[in-house]
Amino acid sequence: MEEISHVLWAHRTMVKSSNGDTPFSLTYVTEAVILSGESELLEERREQAAITEAKSKRQMEKYYNAKVRNTSFKPGDLVYRNNEASRAEDTGKLGPKWEGPYEVTEALGKGSYRLKDRNGKELPRTWNVSNLKKCYVHKM
Template identity: 45%
Template sequence: MPKVSYGETPFILTYGTEAMIPVEINVPTDRMRLTGEENEDDLRLNLNFTEERREAAARREVEYKKAMEKYYNSRVREVKFKVGDLVLWENETGRQQGQGKLGPRWEGPYQVIWAGDKGAYKMAYHTGEEVPRTWNAMQLRKYYA
């Protein structure tokens, strides 16, 4: 099947020609009607255009990735916390061992004591002692008291 991102099958990009399935051998198709010499000429012609097909597929893949990035970025809501905000952190990322499916999903509240420019945050326990690692905004949630 042709890949959505680049519009060609991997077989065409690798070998320069369409794959022949066993059904095509028994059923007469345009491809099977060619004589040996005509088939060789067609295969050589396909090989000449293989590099062009690969370049076109690479261009289509870049365009597809840009469209996907634009779609994703248009729907992502950026989360920012300020120093002093109370937050919860995701329990799966904070524990060495999981709590199981019935365990709490969020742990806290903790206070933000440092906010980096790329979404990194340092936290402090309610006693004021600093948590020994940094956290990403994707693993944090605002705590409303």
């Protein structure tokens, strides 16, 4: 119990990487002691912290969005569909992960597509782009 106050004090006075300030300094404008003349700087420090936080979030968003591939298909494109998403059969861990090829018959927007198989039979539901990948080898 004697350690709790020390731990809380350490947490409040530790510099956070997202904005470069301590929670204590953001709340009270100064480090651990408030001087009466610095209370008007409180709003300015909070605005600066908000700007720094927004910049940090933009950098994180840019990092994660760099990994996203924008994929779209046109009617007539050949695609494979994810075997796990279709749940057609459980092939086990060594089975194929993709099945097909299928032909895109219609692009419905927002990444959803209608497909048909090699025999020309329309598949009963729509498929999301995250469960499809381009087929370059097979011809129908």
